[in-house]
Amino acid sequence: MQAVIKKKAKELLECGTVDRVLGWKAGEFFYDLTPAVFTTPEEIDKDFVFSVFSGANMSKYLIEETKKEGKVAAFIKPCDSYSLVQLQKEHRIKRENCYIVGIACDGMCDMGLVREAGIKGATAVSEKDDKLVLETIYGEKEMPKEKALLERCVHCKSKKVVDFDEMIGENGEENPDCGRFDEVERLEAMTPDERFAFWRSQLSRCIRCNACRNVCPACSCEKCVFDNPDSGIAQKAAASDFEENNFHIIRAYHVAGRCTDCGECSRVCPQNIPLHLLNRKFIKDMNELYGFYQAGADFETKPPIMNYTTNDAEPSVVYQRGGSK
Amino acid sequence: MKKIAKAKIDDLFKAISEKEVLYLPVDDAQGQAAFIPWKEGLKMSGDLNTVRSAKDLFFPQVESLVNFKMDGKKLEIIDAKRENDPFVIFGVRPCDAKSFEILDKVFYYSEPVDSFYIARRDKSTVVVLACNEPEETCFCQAFGIDQAEAAGGDVSAWEDGENFYFKAVTEKGEALLEGLPLEDAEDGAADDIKKAAKAVMEKLPLRDLDLSKFGAGKTQELFDDPAWAKLSESCLGCGTCTFVCPTCQCFDIKDFDGGKQIRRFRCWDSCMYSDFTQMSAGQPRPTQKERFRQRFMHKLVYYPDMHEGMFSCVGCGRCLRKCPIHMNIVKVIKTIGEEK
Ligand code: SF4
Numbered sequence: 001m002q003a004v005i006k007k008k009a010k011e012l013l014e015c016g017t018v019d020r021v022l023g024w025k026a027g028e029f030f031y032d033l034t035p036a037v038f039t040t041p042e043e044i045d046k047d048f049v050f051s052v053f054s055g056a057n058m059s060k061y062l063i064e065e066t067k068k069e070g071k072v073a074a075f076i077k078p079c080d081s082y083s084l085v086q087l088q089k090e091h092r093i094k095r096e097n098c099y100i101v102g103i104a105c106d107g108m109c110d111m112g113l114v115r116e117a118g119i120k121g122a123t124a125v126s127e128k129d130d131k132l133v134l135e136t137i138y139g140e141k142e143m144p145k146e147k148a149l150l151e152r153c154v155h156c157k158s159k160k161v162v163d164f165d166e167m168i169g170e171n172g173e174e175n176p177d178c179g180r181f182d183e184v185e186r187l188e189a190m191t192p193d194e195r196f197a198f199w200r201s202q203l204s205r206c207i208r209c210n211a212c213r214n215v216c217p218a219c220s221c222e223k224c225v226f227d228n229p230d231s232g233i234a235q236k237a238a239a240s241d242f243e244e245n246n247f248h249i250i251r252a253y254h255v256a257g258r259c260t261d262c263g264e265c266s267r268v269c270p271q272n273i274p275l276h277l278l279n280r281k282f283i284k285d286m287n288e289l290y291g292f293y294q295a296g297a298d299f300e301t302k303p304p305i306m307n308y309t310t311n312d313a314e315p316s317v318v319y320q321r322g323g324s325k
Numbered sequence: 326m327k328k329i330a331k332a333k334i335d336d337l338f339k340a341i342s343e344k345e346v347l348y349l350p351v352d353d354a355q356g357q358a359a360f361i362p363w364k365e366g367l368k369m370s371g372d373l374n375t376v377r378s379a380k381d382l383f384f385p386q387v388e389s390l391v392n393f394k395m396d397g398k399k400l401e402i403i404d405a406k407r408e409n410d411p412f413v414i415f416g417v418r419p420c421d422a423k424s425f426e427i428l429d430k431v432f433y434y435s436e437p438v439d440s441f442y443i444a445r446r447d448k449s450t451v452v453v454l455a456c457n458e459p460e461e462t463c464f465c466q467a468f469g470i471d472q473a474e475a476a477g478g479d480v481s482a483w484e485d486g487e488n489f490y491f492k493a494v495t496e497k498g499e500a501l502l503e504g505l506p507l508e509d510a511e512d513g514a515a516d517d518i519k520k521a522a523k524a525v526m527e528k529l530p531l532r533d534l535d536l537s538k539f540g541a542g543k544t545q546e547l548f549d550d551p552a553w554a555k556l557s558e559s560c561l562g563c564g565t566c567t568f569v570c571p572t573c574q575c576f577d578i579k580d581f582d583g584g585k586q587i588r589r590f591r592c593w594d595s596c597m598y599s600d601f602t603q604m605s606a607g608q609p610r611p612t613q614k615e616r617f618r619q620r621f622m623h624k625l626v627y628y629p630d631m632h633e634g635m636f637s638c639v640g641c642g643r644c645l646r647k648c649p650i651h652m653n654i655v656k657v658i659k660t661i662g663e664e665k
């Protein structure tokens with residue numbers, strides 16, 4: 001796959017289709033790839049990497065990249081493509097300034113999960129059948145690739161690239177039975193006290209580094225309310241538990257109907273807070289109350305929050321579903 | 326030298342916590358190690374390092390400085406400084422122990438001193454634990470830290486499959502070991518452990534990181550390096566690298582306005598944030614490039630300028646592991662170092 005992608009990237013530059021290529025750049029190790037802009041075939045030969053560690057979603061970078069002169073190529077995985085479409089619906093990406101190569105995907109791995117499996121000091125990786133074989137300072141170690149997959153890949157909602165100029169590999173299908181709401185259902189089945197305790201135990205570990213917000217393609221405001229001293233709720237650190245919850249709940253509301261469930265927030269959180277559960281709860285509720293809606297799945301469907309139908313849920317639904325009044 | 330069998334380690338933790346509050350690296354709800362006060366049943370984490378560094382215990386992310394109460398025209402000012410109980414931090418790695426020296430130079434020894442920091446620092450006893458199994462991201466050696474020696478605290482400690490070994494290095498450390506349920510061990514008891522650790526050090530991929538292009542007096546040469554633009558191009562401007570870093574020391578002072586009461590607190594700041602050191606005249610670092618440069622120049626040039634050439638990175642590797650886009654100080658050192 002990497003060879004085909006690199007060849008395509010060079011071709012696009014050489015024949016002048018694009019001036020720049022957005023891709024993943026090799027790091028010190030096999031897993032620490034950095035999103036980068038490549039401008040010459042030589043740079044691509046030297047440093048472009050596509051591997052199971054190319055998890056970073058490139059769509060958000062297109063906001064800035066497509067504002068620039070010329071055209072940029074981007075390689076977009078199925079999940080990234082939903083963000084790409086959603087950002088276009090919000091008029092944040094100039095589509096005419098980018099060339100999209102969709103890439104089929106079998107799932108991306110996470111180094112955090114490799115480490116959690118007890119593998120220390122990894123310096124090289126190869127794939128053997130469905131295993132990752134890791135060379136480490138302490139000798140060769142193996143683990144099932146499945147155990148290193150990002151959460152969003154374990155519950156991959158769709159293998160379909162929804163917007164592209166050309167495809168590498170065969171485009172796939174949506175996967176409604178991916179089980180991504182199972183964990184939300186487990187939380188819903190809890191008593192309110194248990195659920196509160198669950199979220200407190202998670203959110204109280206937040207260090208307010210803003211990685212979740214800054215990586216989020218739906219968080220594309222020029223100035224976030226939490227950075228704006230005039231908003232009255234600007235925060236640099238949570239001064240109380242109330243503020244800790246406040247940041248996350250407000251963020252979940254702000255991205256409601258626009259979050260495509262791309263999974264980047266949970267991927268980047270240094271504290272491994274399962275942020276996707278909060279967004280998925282919103283998605284699940286919207287599906288139940290307003291009919292199925294997948295942000296970024298197409299260019300036409302209106303998001304429930306910007307659409308009115310006579311079947312819409314009444315505000316009283318809060319009391320009906322909330323239990324105690 | 327003293328020792329205790331690992332099977333009996335809970336007896337030791339119990340005995341320490343009867344004297345003082347004992348902070349221990351423990352896995353939290355999501356399997357991330359953090360320093361947590363020990364209580365019966367808590368197990369020491371198997372991770373090499375905590376996500377947030379041990380600096381938390383001296384320089385917490387949020388702390389109240391002063392509170393105000395308003396009642397009509399009456400304004401009451403309430404000192405928010407609290408007395409700290411003495412505490413022990415167990416299992417600090419040598420890199421984090423070195424970070425205390427770096428923070429001390431700023432908060433403890435430079436005027437104006439930070440009385441909040443000093444109060445906690447004076448009340449602490451630090452037990453430094455040598456690293457038998459460093460990770461590929463560790464490069465403490467580049468900063469002259471020897472992870473086999475467990476220096477920089479009040480007690481140095483080593484572990485093998487069966488025992489923990491302890492050696493007091495300060496008076497505070499001696500006072501701590503006094504009266505704990507420990508057995509005597511010969512002086513060279515940890516020698517084999519050190520030898521094995523040193524053999525591992527030889528294999529670490531970043532051990533020879535070349536810092537010769539950095540240090541005091543390099544501002545002119547490095548400030549306008551064109552590489553900063555490329556290095557910072559995909560930086561998200563989050564604060565992850567600064568908040569997990571044991572040596573990042575910037576803070577902001579904020580008010581939490583509850584209407585009738587105001588809590589004035591300080592909290593960690595990050596040079597990666599858009600409002601870092603913002604002034605009424607504007608933002609001196611208008612784009613991510615300048616903010617990004619600030620972080621690395623501070624570690625590698627400005628701090629050495631102010632503190633006899635000492636770097637303010639300890640090579641703990643936290644920023645290598647946690648940056649969402651895997652940009653980090655090693656890539657900066659290599660990129661800028663190699664082109665010069
Ligand atoms: S990424 Fe994690 S730790 Fe950082 S602000 Fe978001 S939830 Fe908090």
Ligand code: SF4
Pocket residue numbers: 566569570571572573624637638639640641642643644645654
């Ligand atoms: S800059 Fe990175 S490696 Fe250096 S001390 Fe800070 S977190 Fe550790």
Ligand code: SF4
Pocket residue numbers: 373374418419420421456459460462463464465466470472639640641642
């Ligand atoms: S950087 Fe050095 S001291 Fe720190 S954890 Fe790694 S080996 Fe130990």
Ligand code: SF4
Pocket residue numbers: 559560561562563564565566567597647648649650651652653
């Ligand atoms: S270097 Fe990485 S961790 Fe630091 S601000 Fe940039 S993206 Fe965030």
